[in-house]
Amino acid sequence: MIPPILPYQVAPDDLDDPFWEGCVRHEFLVHRCAECGRAYWPASSCLDHGSASMRWEPASGTGAVFTYTVFHHAYDPRFADRIPYALAVVQLDEGPFFHSDILECDAADVHVGMRVEVVYEDVAVDLVIPHFRPIPEPERASAHE
């Protein structure tokens, strides 16, 4: 069972319980239609096949920043100590969008197209929050060699 309330007073939708249970196992899941294979997040009905064939399945946990903003103002004072911080919409490699902050990276370095991967924050035995962080770019062949 996942907690009734997530950090920052966010109420999880019970349709997404399997996703949050997956996070506890450090598994990033998407909601996928067994008929056509299309992936969704959060829990959805397939546009073509409805809800009967929807399954939670492990996903890559990787994607790319589709768009982002950087907060320089704390609309909510609980985020004041994070400023400036980036909030990105990650397009998962399976297709769906996922809103996340970007860890292990200066806000100023976040950019559209940046490759990112999931990183888990273990909050409690029954609660793990997924975040994203940059995947190191492949090192370019050095001009010196």
Next chain:
Amino acid sequence: MVAAGLDISSNFAIGGLGVSRQGRKLGVSPRELRLEALELALADAGLSRGDIDGHIGASSTGMFDDIRHMGLSPRFSYSMQSGGATATLSIINAVGAILTGQAEVVACSYAAAPSSAPARSAIGASLRGEERGAGAIGYGTYSYGYANMYGMVGAGAAHALHARRHMQRYGTTSLHLGAVAVQQREYASVRPGTIGYGQPITIEDHQNSRMVVDPFRLLDCCRDTDGAVVVIVTTTERARDLASTPVCVLGLGTGHNMRNWWTGDVFDLHDDIAPAKETAFGQAGITHVDVDVAALYDPFTISPIMQLEAYGFCGPGEGGPFVAAGNTRLDGVIPTNTGGGQLSGFYATGFTALVEGLWQLRGEGGATQVAGAEVALVSGHGGNGGVQNTWAHGTMVLGVDR
């Protein structure tokens, strides 16, 4: 594809308009403001309370005692809420009620006093919220559910996600955003009663204003204001007998950004304008070149830019340079947000644009009246369909009575 629907063109009209005081921290309750707007609308139309046989509360809360407080005796009254799309949706519902014989004279009322409210926390609690504890944030709130855990707070950030895509794809710059802010403030600076009245700004003022949610600076964002609006919808035939100048409802259209969430275009399209435009322009029998004045929903500067593109006033990606070149001025291609819009006029959600469209077609635009304006385009968007940014959209085409 949605059928063209009934020919509503010119059969329905706005026969009365009441606009209460609009401004920051008025310290007046929404229902008092609503009453003020109702009195003004009735006087404008030359109607009495007993003539109002239908009432729609638009973008409202706490409606349980409103009809009593307003002294109305309608055959129906209900509230609806889809954020900034509600103004158009309320007119659609009013027309539908008249078409189906439920009423002949429908009052659509908006009232809010967010800048006088003690705290913003109350808006966070809704769908799936209350059952999980006071103040809990569910998927249907302004705080966007899960995204809130990562710091996603406020409508500015929601629109910044669009702005960033537009900059990435087309090279739109902060100076382009600033051109919108400066132009709209120029309009407001000569429009009494607006928050920008007597206070023009320069592009340097915009560039020097502090960054809030990148790429938005302070002057890219509107501010909450208090106020109320009541519009009276009836048949054009009936409206012609009223005291005010009728403004015809030529076309009404809807779209929903959930459609674009599924296709992955939700952050690139800002609004689902395409189907709304097709329906509304089709009903009105117009194209964008027939529009004399545009009143576009503009909580943030990127909004007019992307909507000017979507309605066809300029090509995709050209909205920034289009505004910066002066095309939205009174002598430009399409005078836009001539009352200052939400950015510099007043924030009455979708009613800001509706009021400006009505004022222009009634010839009440004052120093920023568009000479000979006969057709006005009005837009709005708001609400969420289950995920952040999946808001509803409404398009209205208004015209002078011919």
